[in-house]
Amino acid sequence: MNNIIKLLTKEAAMQYVFNCPAQGCNFSVKVETENSDWATEKITEVSLFHHNHAHPKMTPITSEQIRTLVIPIIEEG
Ligand SMILES: [Zn+2]
Numbered sequence: 001m002n003n004i005i006k007l008l009t010k011e012a013a014m015q016y017v018f019n020c021p022a023q024g025c026n027f028s029v030k031v032e033t034e035n036s037d038w039a040t041e042k043i044t045e046v047s048l049f050h051h052n053h054a055h056p057k058m059t060p061i062t063s064e065q066i067r068t069l070v071i072p073i074i075e076e077g
Helices: 036-054 063-074
Strands: 004-008 014-019 028-033
Touching: 014 036, 028 036, 036 063
Parallel strands: none
Antiparallel strands: 004 014, 014 028
């Protein structure tokens, strides 16, 4: 499941949109940056916060697990 949509916005800046995979949840976080490391950190941080506060009954997820999902998609191209 690909929950991150990568859009080319300007010459160098990339826009990453992360959509919460939970059913019925419309949460998404948008990050615009030229730095993929920063994008990974930001998406991980915001996603973790969202998961813990919006879905406390779902299986807990760690920042490492989120990174594992986010990094390959961000580094794809
Ligand atoms: Zn959610």
